[in-house]
Amino acid sequence: MSQHPNARLTPRGRETLVSRIEAGAGVAEAARQMGVSRQTASKWLARARRGEPMSDRTSRPRRLPRSTPAEAEARVIGARRSMLLAPLALAAVTGVPARTCARIVARSGLPRLADVDRVTGEARRRGPVTPVRYE
Numbered sequence: 001m002s003q004h005p006n007a008r009l010t011p012r013g014r015e016t017l018v019s020r021i022e023a024g025a026g027v028a029e030a031a032r033q034m035g036v037s038r039q040t041a042s043k044w045l046a047r048a049r050r051g052e053p054m055s056d057r058t059s060r061p062r063r064l065p066r067s068t069p070a071e072a073e074a075r076v077i078g079a080r081r082s083m084l085l086a087p088l089a090l091a092a093v094t095g096v097p098a099r100t101c102a103r104i105v106a107r108s109g110l111p112r113l114a115d116v117d118r119v120t121g122e123a124r125r126r127g128p129v130t131p132v133r134y135e
Contacts, residue, residue, distance in 0.1 A: 017030055
């Protein structure tokens with residue numbers, strides 16, 4: 001993981017901070033020498049003592065408690081495949097909000113309605129999408 005752009009200390013600097021504290025300097029003194037707050041120095045010292053790496057932690061959520069249930073996603077995908085409906089119509093049929101239906105359809109990799117043959121329901125073949133160049 002890359003370092004936070006506003007971080008005062010690099011992972012190596014954090015190791016230096018911890019080694020100074022463990023060598024006998026006080027937390028406040030070592031923090032002042034390294035240009036960080038006492039709370040920051042205490043945080044890195046605690047992480048080092050727990051054996052955690054001296055790099056920034058990820059900001060990604062550990063869980064998503066309000067994610068759409070798999071059963072609802074299956075309903076939306078099934079309705080889309082069988083009826084070829086737009087998100088607003090899918091919402092009326094499935095009871096799932098229209099914006100959520102649009103996200104589910106995009107995430108599942110189903111083609112856009114404009115790219116689907118209305119008679120067969122199969123995706124039309126499209127050539128490679130390239131920018132038009134006039135040289």
